[in-house]
Amino acid sequence: MKVPKVVDYNFHVRPILSDKCFACHGPDKLNQKGGLRLDTPEGAYAALEGHKEAYAIVKGSPEKSMAYLRIMTDDSTLMMPPPVSNLKLNEYEKKVIGKWIEQGAEYKPHWAFVKPESPTLPQVDMGEWTNNEIDYFILNKLEGIGLTPNPEADKARLLKRVSFDLTGLPPSLELQEAFINDDSEEAYEKVVDKLLSNKHYGEKMAVHWLDIARYADSHGYQDDGLRTMWPWRDWVIHAFNQNYSFDKFLTWQLAGDLLPEENIEATLATGFNRNHKITQEGGVIDEEYRVEYVTDRTNTLGKAFLGMTFECAKCHDHKYDPISQKNYFETFAFFDKVPEKGLYKIDRNFADPPLMKITSEMIDSLLTFINKKAEEPVEVMVMKDKPGIRDTYILGRGVYDAKGEVVTFGTPSAILPFDTMKFDQNRLGLSEWLLSEEHPLTSRVFVNRIWQEFFGKGIVKTTGDFGMQGDLPTHPQLLDWLATDFKSDWDIKRLIKTIVMSATYKQSSVTDKKKLSIDPENKYYARMSRSRFGAEMIRDMVFASSGLLNPEIGGPSVKPYQPDGLWEAAASGRGMLSIYDQDHGDALYRRGIYTFIKRTVPPPVMLTFDASSRDQCEVRRVTTSTPLQALIMLNDPTVLEGARVLAENLSSEDIADDNKVEKAFKLIVCRSPKPQEKELLISYLKEQKEHFTDHPELAEDFIKVGEYPAKEGRDSVQVAALMQVIHSIYNLEETITRS
């Protein structure tokens, strides 16, 4: 790597200092070796402890800067970082630091803690390519590195992409047909508007939010009994579908119980902070676990809304970021006033206090979006404060009974001080703080995650860490433009529409050697990234394309097919979830978001496809590619049943075999097969017909799969042969890829 001409603290120096030096010379007061801190200019320029004339950093003079001399020395007793740390600076890093000191060793505030300002649009040469503001920022960088963006994706691919991105479902044949034949300028925008107002949009958006909120259907520790938080999940879907503004979405979840006027729906939304795991293990020490729950809420606030690794500051001052242990417990205090216990009686508790009982009357009048099936009320855990219930202490090393100094409400002032004259001293004040005009993080963190949902990775790749150790934004100005634009009305659908209308988003995902070698990670967006579907989407795709999908929204989670004995082998034998009681009928064909999540034994197919185990707040799923995934697509009865039912339906249609294959392909891959593909599939079908005609007993066995009733009068050889071909289409790489 070449050392830049002008070395910038934020972009070149701080990542090195933070990663290699701050652990011992950073914000953690108790661990500043030799009394030296390098994260502030005051610390770096001051005389060294015990030396009046020696300085760690002397502006303009690397040769007089002790820090520089210590990193350059070969003497292992003096070398920094010391060999025992297992950290080492390479030549490039040493040169950067040297040059930075030479150029004046100027410190700058951390970019993420400076309030974003709306930047002016950069100049571009290829202006005709742009659709909106996003494209200017993207194109400007591309032109800088000599890459040209891809042309727009073909219509079928584009429709599949936007349909899955906005609803998690494939476009219907009618929509495919209409879009392909609509030559008007507004054809794409019409589709986008239609998808944004589709009732399944809320479900798609909710999946990511449930990961953040660590939503699950069981309590999570040892006996892992049933909990009924699903009405809260129904609320999330509703909130997205109604396009609640983000400020309302945030405020209700953090402090809906504290609004000036009592609001039942907003109180339900506070279930967000009760989704953490709760122990049911007899014999635990109550306070130890109560503190654990408050910890989880505090850490979740940090990760979900601030993009900060708060948890590091529970046991000691943060090693990299300006979050002191005191700051941690000041923030902790907001969540510490709940009248709750660490352990309630085990087994029959579906919701521990504080809770709300939702009755059918409430659903008829106020909470119409809740899909309650049973007569009895359903209990949901919510937040409630009892001011003065307890003092909040700094806990030594984070241990529940090592109480130190008493603290009041506060937040890390390096991010933004908590002005008690301005903000209420409770969770409502905390949400006001997050949403205040000066706040540097809230809006950036949220738009970055939305970007991640559409492009596969964030503008800041470490979506959960905007701190010193986090990645720098690839397009800082774009991030700030999006953040300030979003802040003007907090309109989530408008933000998403801006993204999907951009030329950047609409590009094809074709790549070539040049693009792969210059930009293998696709940091610069000279193409659209291809990415494998998430776990829920794969399931939904099979159901939607085969016609099995039960489009019902909300309600108690369901238990679809699962290999025998998984819960039983792992369960203690106590509680309602010791035995997997599989559902039947329509419930088997609900969307993936409704699959029951028992935390100690999460649905295996979902986990294999990288879904969150919902153990704690997750802001990003990784995507892996493993043979276990291939085995699922090849042998899971869910996929086979989809192939069987679609084969039955197509077999009974009065169309030629060619058309059957083509129709199946369009339903599943969302485009017409290419001539070669069609030819191959048709000859495969012919071959399979011969095979099953010779072995009718195998055909019978093959089409037995799944509980969905067999179509009356089906011809098993015809169905089996077509099913085999359809099953192959389900297994194509492109089928479960957003390309």
Added chain:
Amino acid sequence: MDKEFLENRLNINRRHFLGKMALGLGSAAVGSLMLPDLFKGSAGGSADLPLGIKHFASKAKRIIMLTQNGAPSQLESFDYKPLLNKLYGQDLPESIRQGQRITGMTSKQDRLPLVGSKFGFKQYGQAGTWVSELFPNIAKMADDICVIKTMHTEAINHDPALTFFQTGAQVGNRPSMGAWLSYGLGSENENLPAYTVLLSKGKGNGQGVYSKLWSNGFLDSTHQGVQFSASEDPILYLNNPEGTSKQGRRKMLDHLSEMNQMGYEEFGDPEIQAKIKQYEMAFRMQTAVPEVTDLTNEPDHIIKMYGSDCLVPGTYASNCLLARKLSESGVRFVQLYHQGWDQHNNLGRDMPLQAKDVDRASAALIQDLKQRGLLDETLVIWGGEFGRTNYCQGELSENSYGRDHHPRCFSMWMAGGGVKAGITHGETDEFGYNIIKDPVHVHDLQATILHLMGLDHEKLTYKYLGRRFRLTDVHGHVVKNIIA
């Protein structure tokens, strides 16, 4: 350049060169096989961690961990305390308890009456290792095992204690030991996962297991433990659907590969090539896995050694035999859980049943590995998540007593894999309550296990959300005295 940069380059390169992608063969290991240049000529020197390559030479290549889930009592197994029989029914002296916290199950008891083992102890082998009469077969292996009497932990309840043992932290979703080893060393067999998990249930009080115990945490999910069983579907979805022959499946895969290749030609995305390889590997696994998990071809003398239970799928004995086969085939880390050791009451009735489940097969596993010449390179670890109290929980009577959780000392044993054979490490006080010599914290054990596998626990790190995480957090010392 530093390790993270290497990882990053590996990930990128993986997309280009996925020629040999294999299950559980992590990105790093793939890199080490295929991109040796990446590990050469980097400026970082020894501080770099070339994953897939050990930090130093070691004997152990594989681990079989026999977790006795629920915490077996050390006082009825390996830590002989005759004083407790003498002081039967007397209160635990405060000078011994020293204000130590106790669980919610006995904290409300009026008294904490001491109780000794109702089962006899004898010394075995050259070293005179104390073993109770409940484990006659393990006792016979006394000269092959290293008993640690001074394990101690921080948690006093099952869930946090098991999680701590496996992941180095009581809460949170960190990678488990097997995932770290898979990440650090990769797989020896490209048709099998590097990390497998086998579950069984005893007859005693069960505490359940949780998939987070074999979680990959923030590591790539190829390092996740894969659950195996000795059933028809040894791993989930392994078998072809009904009505599908192997030839039929082969044909399907050939068609798929051809069509996916067309996709590659259109998009140029290396992930498509990777997908084609994954399907081929899945196909190979369909043959390789049943070969390993089929126990029916084991000769009689082996069946006899493990006990006839080993032919009943899902038993501990069957899992031990399966563990040997998996390990022999190159699975890096085979993790067994046997549930039912939580003897809060009626220990006298339940513990012998539990011991009977595991004694013979545990001993057979050592013997079997030994006779195959595999014991030296296989580390076997036996033990629970904490110990049990020297005082009685609940009603104390001649025939019936129970023991609560005790984190301050408990016993484990290890065999093979570069561990000294025939020794006992550490001493507890006469009450079996506190450690008086050579304590071994869970983090120390983890550091030692990694060391035995050739890995430095301070260097096996993964940077996640800004922090370099380790299995041992920021603690742990290798227990040098038990290393051969």
